[in-house]
Amino acid sequence: MFMQLKRALREGSVFSRGSIPPWSACGRAVFCRFLWRVLMFLTILFVALQLLSAFHQFWNNKQTSSFLTSDRNAMCQPKNHVFFLKTHKTASSTILNILYRYGDTHNLTFALPENIYQFSYPHFFMSHFVKGMKSRRVTEFHIMCNHMRFQGLEVRKVMPLDTFYFSILRNPVSMMESLFTYYKSLPVFSNFKTLEDFLLDEGRSYSDTMPDNHYARNILTFDFGFNNSAPSSEAELDERAEALISAVESEFHLILISEYFDESMVLLRHALCWTLDDVVSFRLNSRSEKTRKSLSVEMTEQVKKWNSLDWRLYQHFNASFWRRIDTSLGRTKLQEEVELLRDRRAVLEKTCLSEGGAVDPAHVLDSSLKPFQYGQAVIQGYNIRPGLDNDTHHFCHRLIMPELQYTGALYVKQFPDIAAQKDEGKKHPTPGKHIINAKRNSTSAPVTESLNSTVQVNMPILAKDNMDVKDNANSAEAKQHKT
Numbered sequence: 001m002f003m004q005l006k007r008a009l010r011e012g013s014v015f016s017r018g019s020i021p022p023w024s025a026c027g028r029a030v031f032c033r034f035l036w037r038v039l040m041f042l043t044i045l046f047v048a049l050q051l052l053s054a055f056h057q058f059w060n061n062k063q064t065s066s067f068l069t070s071d072r073n074a075m076c077q078p079k080n081h082v083f084f085l086k087t088h089k090t091a092s093s094t095i096l097n098i099l100y101r102y103g104d105t106h107n108l109t110f111a112l113p114e115n116i117y118q119f120s121y122p123h124f125f126m127s128h129f130v131k132g133m134k135s136r137r138v139t140e141f142h143i144m145c146n147h148m149r150f151q152g153l154e155v156r157k158v159m160p161l162d163t164f165y166f167s168i169l170r171n172p173v174s175m176m177e178s179l180f181t182y183y184k185s186l187p188v189f190s191n192f193k194t195l196e197d198f199l200l201d202e203g204r205s206y207s208d209t210m211p212d213n214h215y216a217r218n219i220l221t222f223d224f225g226f227n228n229s230a231p232s233s234e235a236e237l238d239e240r241a242e243a244l245i246s247a248v249e250s251e252f253h254l255i256l257i258s259e260y261f262d263e264s265m266v267l268l269r270h271a272l273c274w275t276l277d278d279v280v281s282f283r284l285n286s287r288s289e290k291t292r293k294s295l296s297v298e299m300t301e302q303v304k305k306w307n308s309l310d311w312r313l314y315q316h317f318n319a320s321f322w323r324r325i326d327t328s329l330g331r332t333k334l335q336e337e338v339e340l341l342r343d344r345r346a347v348l349e350k351t352c353l354s355e356g357g358a359v360d361p362a363h364v365l366d367s368s369l370k371p372f373q374y375g376q377a378v379i380q381g382y383n384i385r386p387g388l389d390n391d392t393h394h395f396c397h398r399l400i401m402p403e404l405q406y407t408g409a410l411y412v413k414q415f416p417d418i419a420a421q422k423d424e425g426k427k428h429p430t431p432g433k434h435i436i437n438a439k440r441n442s443t444s445a446p447v448t449e450s451l452n453s454t455v456q457v458n459m460p461i462l463a464k465d466n467m468d469v470k471d472n473a474n475s476a477e478a479k480q481h482k483t
């Protein structure tokens with residue numbers, strides 16, 4: 001029968017000439033016509049199945065191995081103009097590292113602070129705080145991500161119109177515990193042995209005029225550029241929280257949640273049209289378990305009340321975070337990508353890290369990779385596995401580089417001539433010009449030790465928090481910034 005059909009097909013030329021249809025070979029039998037149709041149907045089915053299987057294979061690859069390199073949605077263009085409001089104690093240093101690595105790899109230009117680490121925080125941000133802005137040395141900034149007190153109007157003078165604005169919030173309860181440990185030496189906290197003592201005092205020793213009081217109350221509200229003082233009534237709280245939330249909603253495209261860090265990274269990478277590999281990271285600026293304390297239910301409620309504006313802000317954006325997932329990716333797809341991200345992190349931990357995870361600063365062997373230590377917090381770091389090939393070593397090194405070191409390295413990359421001048425200046429140092437004041441507790445690594453050689457040579461040696469008026473009352477720089 002197959003022979004017959006073949007023959008019939010061979011005779012297709014006759015058919016194409018419009019004379020006798022092929023099934024005429026079968027003697028115009030109805031049966032042959034039926035067979036012809038069955039064969040056509042089977043052929044179409046076969047082709048369709050082949051196509052389906054090819055698509056399935058492509059999809060599987062996309063979901064597993066290929067995500068590491070090219071899982072980007074072909075329909076979107078990666079965003080290269082990005083603004084990140086680096087809030088305090090919210091996992092923002094981990095995000096900074098992600099942005100630094102992305103910008104570094106793609107040779108993008110960072111809007112870096114004139115004062116190295118922060119945009120003269122806690123002053124409101126001004127565009128001239130950006131290095132290269134006043135002198136117009138830099139014509140296009142791609143990424144801005146260092147600590148600042150947000151002022152949209154000024155940020156928009158620096159960043160291009162199509163910039164993607166995002167930030168991150170953390171539950172004010174765990175955030176307050178982290179803040180207290182880190183900023184314990186500030187006047188606002190220094191009279192209290194524990195956070196419980198501070199909370200039980202119910203603000204009797206607190207005043208809105210105290211220097212750096214924002215570290216102790218509504219710091220998220222403050223960082224977003226709003227008044228952090230406590231509302232005097234429920235009505236005032238409603239009004240101020242509403243104004244704050246609507247301003248953040250109108251200025252920012254995305255607000256992430258620290259408690260759902262991996263979910264946040266998935267959402268972020270979709271919003272930016274980046275790959276999952278672009279947002280993989282190790283946890284940075286993390287305290288060792290030794291300095292962590294849990295709070296009682298009563299104290300937890302007290303923190304929410306004390307930081308009522310932050311609590312409202314957090315509740316609102318936590319809810320809108322999940323609504324956004326539900327209306328975009330969906331929970332199943334989100335979970336799939338979160339798993340892929342975690343798998344990738346696990347692979348990198350095995351590849352890059354000697355101990356497979358973070359270690360206390362005393363155990364960080366390469367002093368140039370020690371994270372900056374402050375207050376009572378013991379901030380952990382990492383050791384790179386020995387024996388890696390050059391490229392892998394370089395990749396791992398960037399993944400674990402603490403904020404100060406990486407910022408310094410970017411300075412050198414972006415302003416090599418200024419760095420060279422500073423380098424020259426260092427050969428003939430002016431006494432007292434650079435303040436080194438990092439050794440504040442027994443686990444602290446001196447900044448001279450904790451910055452790598454390039455950074456040490458090429459930039460003023462300033463601890464992160466010396467730049468930040470917040471914590472170092474004795475630092476000359478701090479005093480300078482306060483005035």
Ligand SMILES: Nc1ncnc2c1ncn2[C@@H]1O[C@H](COP(=O)(O)OS(=O)(=O)O)[C@@H](OP(=O)(O)O)[C@H]1O
Pocket residue numbers: 087088089090091092093094174178258259261282283284285286287288
């Ligand atoms: N990936 C990830 N997921 C969840 N939490 C994380 C992550 N990375 C860092 N962290 C925690 O964030 C805290 C440090 O925050 P910051 O880097 O914003 O601090 S800083 O203001 O820049 O000093 C610090 O919190 P504490 O350890 O409670 O102090 C870090 O542990």
